[in-house]
Amino acid sequence: MSEAPTKKKIASFLARHLRTAELDGDEDIFAAGLVNSLFAMQIVLFVEKEFSVTVENDDLQLDNFRSVNAIAGFVARKQAALAAS
Amino acid sequence: MKIELTDQQRENQQRFQAFVEREVMPRAEVYDESGVFPDDLALAMGRAGHLGALAPVEYGGLDLDMISFGLQNEAYGRGCASARSLLTVHNMVLASVLRWGSAAQKARWLPGLAAGQSLAAFALSEPESGSDANSLQTYAVLEGDHYSLHGSKKWITFGQLAGLFLVFAKLHGKTTAFLVERGSPGLAVEAISPMGGCRAAMLAELRLDGCRVPAANLLGRPGLGWTYVANAALDNGRYSVAWGCVGLAQGCLEASLAYVNRRRQFGALLREHQLIQAMVADMVAGVEAARLLCFKAGYLQEIGDPGAILATSLAKYFGAQNAARVSGAAVQIHGANGFSRVFPVHRHWRDAKVMEIIEGSTQIQQMIIGRASAAG
Structure with missing residues (x-):
């Protein structure tokens, strides 16, 4: 399945909440200082609700959430694991 | 809708x-x-x-x-x-x-x-760390199969009765959550009393003097205690407090309505005085508005919407201030009676002030709402 719609939803969510122009796919929102602790939690809620996946303790790694592409990749892996189970 | x-x-x-x-x-x-x-x-x-x-x-x-x-x-x-x-x-x-x-x-x-x-009790605040809640001095050290916790926690609601504490401490400089059972070696619980409001909330100070906590009691992941565990818990707590504020204000409104329907001054029931009607109208509007903000937050919480965090902060922010306003008006309507222990409004008025401080003060809510609304 194409990741394009997923990336678009993620980019739109981040742009809306961070009030920035559309982000580049690999732009690191944590390194850019755009994410406070509350927004980090909001990203988790967004991913769970929008893509019907559960974010587990072991998933809470920066590499899964640091950019549009990272989040899309994380979602794809979770959905693939779900489909395989 | x-x-x-x-x-x-x-x-x-x-x-x-x-x-x-x-x-x-x-x-x-x-x-x-x-x-x-x-x-x-x-x-x-x-x-x-x-x-x-x-x-x-x-x-x-x-x-x-x-x-x-x-x-x-x-x-x-x-x-x-x-x-x-x-x-x-x-x-x-x-x-x-x-x-x-x-x-x-x-x-x-x-x-x-x-x-x-x-x-259970939530142990985040410390003597020197209140609103600046992530500036903890309590720290944890891994020693074999357990952690040793050092520091103290203050204003821990129901700490006097709790059998389980969710304690936050720095581990390698990053906030981490631990489940600490009452009776753990090195844990002392001391009552804080008396308080001015929520007087029966059984507040306690916890002293962690090398408190021994099994490694298996770390909750979540090391270093994620603030971002995820504490923030999610505080969000839950704010939601609870916001609704509690609606109830407190509702209780004050009901007590006031009963009072204005039996108390006579200047030859007329209080309810017939226009200045009393104005106060009652403000109370009714405030209670309704606070309740609607809670319904919105609850709806968003229920569906797991990321907007729930801000909606909950708004509900708590408005609800706590409204509880203070409504309880103050209730005491005013009751006059000297309102300051006695015969009527519950005096207790509600004291408790309402606490609502503006706990689970993120009114000023912390303003920061959350202001930053989220004005970012970018």
Whole structure:
């Protein structure tokens, strides 16, 4: 399945909440200082609700959430694991 | 759009209100005066399932939807803020174990918490770390198969009665959450009393002097205690407090309406005086507005919407200030009677001030709302 719609939803969510122009796919929102602790939690809620996946303790790694592409990749892996189970 | 309770939610609401009117309200003044929350009331709350509101049925909980959980907090808030604060902190910990706990942690603690056999307390604040909640001085060191916790925690609601504490400490400089059982070696619990409001909330200071905590009791992941565990718990606590504020204000409104319908001054019932009508109108509008903000937050919480965090902060921000305004008006309407212990409005007025401080002060809510609204 194409990741394009997923990336678009993620980019739109981040742009809306961070009030920035559309982000580049690999732009690191944590390194850019755009994410406070509350927004980090909001990203988790967004991913769970929008893509019907559960974010587990072991998933809470920066590499899964640091950019549009990272989040899309994380979602794809979770959905693939779900489909395989 | 439809703002209407389901049959199940209405049934839950009636059950909670009946319990609070029967078990809490008749004795709230007495235990508020003594500053000691009755053991048998906590047991009764547990037996009724009220301390397992958010736990799934498989753990013995009620598995309430978030609107019903809100209505539960409103019902308790209308009767007594101290009792409602037990719901708040207990559920903050229960929900944290549910969200971030391992299967073993859930199996070990959730049944007892859901049944109210063990009470839980949220231990974040410290003597030098209040609103600046992530500036903890308490720290943890891994020593073999356990952590040693060093430091102290202050203003821990129901800390005097809790069997389980969710303690936050720095591990390698990063905030980490630990489940600490009462009786752990190196843990001392000291009562803080008396307080000016929520006098029966059984506040305690915890002293952690090399407190020994099994490594398996770390909740979540090392270093993620603030970003995920504490923030999610505080969000849950704010939701509980926001609804509790609606209940507190509702209780003040009802007491005031009863009073203006029997008290006569200048040859007329108070209700016939226009300045009293103005105060009542402001109270009614405030209670309704606070309740609607809670309904919105509850809806977003229920569907897991990321906007729930901001909506909950707004509900708590407005609700706490409204509770202070409405309870102040209630005391004013009651005059000298309102300052006596014969009427509950004096207790509500003292408790309302606490609402503006706990689970993120009014100023912290302003920062959250302001930053989120003005970012970019």
